[in-house]
Amino acid sequence: MELARLTTEQRNLQSMNMDQMSTEEILRLINDEDKKVAFAVEKVIPQVEMAIERISEVLSNGGRLFYIGAGTSGRLGVMDASECPPTFMTPPDMVQTVMAGGNNAVFESVEGAEDNEAQGATDLDVKGITEQDVVVGITASGRTPYPIGALKYARGLGAYTISLSCNENPLISSFADCPIEVVVGPEVLTGSTRMKAATAHKMILNMISTAVMVKNGKVYENLMVDVCANNHKLKERAKRNIMEITNVSYEKAEEILQQTNYQVKPAIVVIKTGVSVQEARVAIEKCNGYVRTAIEKLS
Structure with a gap:
């Protein structure tokens, strides 16, 4: 019942008859819903700005940026982090992703990995995180144990923590110095947060890495x-x-x-x-x- 109350898990009234729609109708429906994402991102620009200012400061002082997530959320982190060295000539360890289930989970689902809160902390500990680093926990629902465990651990060490979610007042926000809650509404395909939620998070990660690198003289x-x-x-x-x-x-x-x-x-x-x-x-x-x-x- 707790999960069912989340915006990301609710049914989209516009797609209730999707199984009876023509191909064009499905495409226009998805496109119409995607148009809402940019406006949702616009509402959280002040929070994204706060995150960027701190990340920029940390990286300029030799710190590192870690993205933490499971499933689609982790893969989004991998995409953004992997583009930094070729685009901005950053050292490979400056922007990293720690993903539930390890590197294999980038290509195929590792069932249950996201439910292990302690493992999130353990995997981050292996990276030797310190108070000089920044950790971004990514989870559409805002309740995934793995990134929550990582943020708890990072915050306990004094590292700056940022959460990126798609629900209002999610659990992960309570462990973030800078919570970013970009509410895009129910998905066209109920609960499939690889769609609007992931699009919103990709847009914000684009903003973060690009603006940070501009501020650090890479442009x-x-x-x-x-x-x-x-x-x-x-x-x-x-x-x-x-x-x-x-x-x-x-x-x-x-x-x-x-x-x-x-x-x-x-x-x-x-x-x-x-x-x-x-x-x-x-x-x-x-x-x-x-x-x-x-x-x-x-x-």
């Missing part, structure tokens, strides 16, 4: 200047970024990038200021990774 204008250019596509993107920012030719962008081992930041500084690659790297480091600040200091 110049709206371009990825810490991209890890280790394949043809990313090398070409790096060249285009250099050309956009400095107005040099394709050939010149390629020449400078070869000198910087395809690191975009020092390439920008070299072209903008005329200093050597080594001088550019030193300036960027002194400016905590902020390209714009490094250019201003050298100009």
Whole structure:
């Protein structure tokens, strides 16, 4: 009965006759419901902002960000964390996901793993978490034992805790310094939180990782200047970024990038200021990774 009262478990009145709908009707129904997600996310922007400010501070001081979840929630964390190194050249351990059932659960369901609260704490403990880190517990229902156990443990150590759920006043919020409750309403397919709930959480995780990296100097204008250019596509993107920012030719962008081992930041500084690659790297480091600040200091 407790579970049945959750918004995420209630029946959607718009889809009561879904089994009798045409394919187009089903698609339009799902699309109409998905349109509501962005508005639900908009309502929690103040809470997301609070989370981002703290995460940015923690990462800039050498701390780490952990996403904790089970099932779809954990997989969303894996998706976001795994994109940080190639997109922003972050160390692999800066943004991590701890998932109920371990890595195998990314690809197939590990039944019962989410119900073990103690295991959430144990799995987080293995990571050597300290008060210098941030932990984000992700659960659509807000009552999943695994991330709750992790948040309890993290909070006990003094780490900053954030919860991400899709119900009002869920249990997990009581263990979070920053609770984010994005209420998207009942799913088209009752209880299938891989749909609107997961979409809302993916949108918020996009906001978190992107805004945090912008605040930590990983972006110049709206371009990825810490991209890890280790394949043809990313090398070409790096060249285009250099050309956009400095107005040099394709050939010149390629020449400078070869000198910087395809690191975009020092390439920008070299072209903008005329200093050597080594001088550019030193300036960027002194400016905590902020390209714009490094250019201003050298100009």
